[in-house]
Amino acid sequence: MRITTLLLTAALLMPAQSWAHAWLKLEIATTEYPPYTSTEMEHEGYINHIINEAFLETGVVVEFTSLKWEDALEATKNGEFDAVSYGNFVRSREDEFLHSKPITAESLVFYVRRDGPVQQWNTLSDLDQYKMGITDGYLYTDELTGYIEKNKNIVTYDTDEENFQALIDGEIDIFPIDELTGWYLLEREFNQDDRNDVMRLETYLSTVTTHLLIPKGRKNSRLVMELFNKGLEEITLEGKMQRFKRLLKEGFYQHPEKPVNYDRR
Template identity: 70%
Template structure:
C-alpha cells in the first residue's frame, strides 16, 4: 500500500477534531471573484474562508495565491499547487480534476439591459440571435458550454466587470454569471444610474454547485480530496456552514474601501 493511502486510511479512523499543530501545508491557487474569492477580502473571501476551515478540521493549513483563472488551472495541473478554489461542477473538467463535495449552491442567471427587447426565454436557442458576453476561461454549465461552442454570436472578455461594461455600452445583449457575484460587482463598481440600466433575465439558467478542484495527476490528490470532503462534512454537522453564510449576508467578506449593502429589499 502506498504511503499516501496509508496516511489517508489512518486519518479517516481518527475522531473529528481541529488539531493544534498543522502537520501538512497545502498551496491553493485562487482568483479574484468577489465575494467568493479575493485577496482583498477577509479570509480571502467567503469560499476561501470555508476552504481554510474545512482543512483545519484535520490540522491542515492552506496558503492561497491569487492569479487569473486560466493561470490557476494550468499551474495546478502542472503540479505547482495542490488545488484550485473554486469551480462550478462541469463534466468537461472531470478528466483533469476531481470535484470535491459541494461547498455552496448558486443560481446562474443572464443579465441584460432594462431597455432590451428580451423579456424571457425558454430554450437557449431562443437567445441565439443575441450577442452574448462570456468571460475568458470560464466553464458555466455543460448545456451552456455546448451552446457557446456552437454559437458564433459570442464575445469574450477578460473579466465579469468588462462584460457588464460591454452590456451597458450595448456591445453585448446578455451576459451569464451567478446571481450573487454579479449583483456584488454591480453594487461595488457601478453607480446607481448604471445599475438601473441592468436587469435579470428570467428564468435563471440553472442552480450550480461550487467545488474545490483537485488535480487528478497529483500524487496526493485523493488525500487532499478526502481531507477536504471530511472537513466540509464536519463544518456542516457543526452548523458552521450556516454561520459563514450569515457572515456573508452581514457583509463580513468585503473589499474594505468599497463596502456593499447586502440587503436587496
Template identity: 30%
Template sequence: MKFLLFILVCSLSSIILAQDVKTVSIASGEYPPWTSKDYKDQGFVNHVISEAFRRQSYQVSFIYLAWARSIKEAEKGRFHAASYWACSPERKQSFFCSEPLHTEAYVFFHLKTTQFSGWNTLDDLKGYKIGVTRGYTYTKAFWDSHKNKELDLIVNTTDEISMKMLLKGRLNLMIVSSITGLMILNEKFDPVIAQSVTYNSKPLVNNPAHLLFPKSHTDTKLLLTIFNKGLQSMKDDGTFEKHLDMLITGYYKKVAK
C-alpha cells in the same frame, strides 16, 4: 533548573506543533464575493476551504491567477487543488472533486431598456451579443452553440469587463451568478447607473461548485479525504450555515486598503 527544563519543553512543543501544521497551495481566481484576495477572509468559498483544512491541522495558501490558467496549472500538479469549479465530465478526467461547496445560479443581466422578455431554449438567445467569461463552465450546449456560430458570445477575462460593456451598450446580455452580478454593480458603479440594470430570474444553469484535486499530484487522495472530513464537520456543527448567513448579510466585502 526546573524552570529552564520547562522552557525547553515548551519550545520543543511549539516546534512540533508548527511542523504538524502543513500548508496546502491552492490555485484560485477573482470572483467576489465567492473568491478574492481583496475580500474579507478571501471570499465565502475560500473562507470555507480554509476553515475545513484548519480543522484538520492544515493551513492554506491561495495563489490568484486568471481562471483558465489556474486550472491548467493545477492540472499539471503545480498546486494541491483548484478553487473552485463545477465537476464536469471533462474535469473528472484530470481531477477528483470534493463534496459540493455550494450551488450558483447563472442568470442573464441586461439593461432595463433592452427588449429581453426571457428565454426558454438557447434558440431564444440568438441575435443577442452575450458577454461571458473565459474559463467558466456554464453548460456544454451553451459553449457548443458558440462554436457552431449559433450564439454570439463575447468572451472576456472578467465579469467586470462584461458589465462595463453591457452598460456602454456594447453587449445586450451578460451571464453571471446573480449575487456576483449585483455585487459588481453595487461596488463598481454609481447607484444611478447600477439601477439601469436588471436580470432575468431563469438561470441558464445551477452549478454545484467543488474544490478540485489534480490526479497528477501525489498527495491528492489524502488531501481530498482530509478536506471532505473538515467540510462535513462544518456542516455538522452549523459553521457552514453560519458562513452562508454571513454571505447573505454582506459580510464578504472588499477590505479597505
C-alpha cells in the same frame, strides 16, 4: 506533500482538537471572484474561508495564491499547486480534475439591458440572434458551454466587469453570471444609473454546485480530496456552514474600501 496510509487513516479519524500543530500544508491556487474569493476580503473570501476551515478540521493548513483563472488551472495541472479554489461542476473538466463534494449551490442567471431586445427566454435557442458576452477562460455549465461553442454571436471579454460595461453600452445584449456575483459587482463597481440600465431575467439558467478542484494523476490527489470532504462534512455538522453564509449576507467578507449594503438585496 508525502504521507503514508497510516497517517491518512489517523487524519480522517482523529478529531481536530487532537492536533496540536498542523501536520500538512497545502498550496491552493485561487482567483479574484468576489465575494467568493479575493485576496482583499476577510479570510480571502467566503469560499476560501470554508475551504480553510474544512482543512483545519483534519489538521491541514492551506496557503492561497491568487492568479488569473486560466493560469490557476494550468499551474495546478502542472503540479505547482495542490488544488484550485474553486470551480463549478463541469463534466468536460473531469478528465483533468477531481471535484470535491459540493461546497455551495448557486444560481446562474442572465443579465440584460432594461430597454434591450431580450426580455425573456425559454430555451437557449431563443437567444441565437442576440450578442452574448462571456468572460475569457470560464466554463459555465455543460449546456451553456455547448451552446457557446456552436453560436457565432458570442463576444468574449477579459472580466465580468467588462461584460457588464459592454451590456450597459449596448455592445452585447445578454450576459450570464452567478447571481450573487452579478449583484455584488453591480453594487460595488457601478453607479445607480448604470444599475438602473440592467436587470436580471427571472428565468434562471441553472443551479450549479461549486467544488474544490484537485488535479488528477498526482500521487496525493485522492488524499487531498478525502481530507477536504471529511472536513467539509465536519463543519457542516457543527453548523459552521450556516454561520459562514450568514456572515456573507451580513457583508463580513466584503472589500473594506468599498462596502456594499447587503440589506438592499
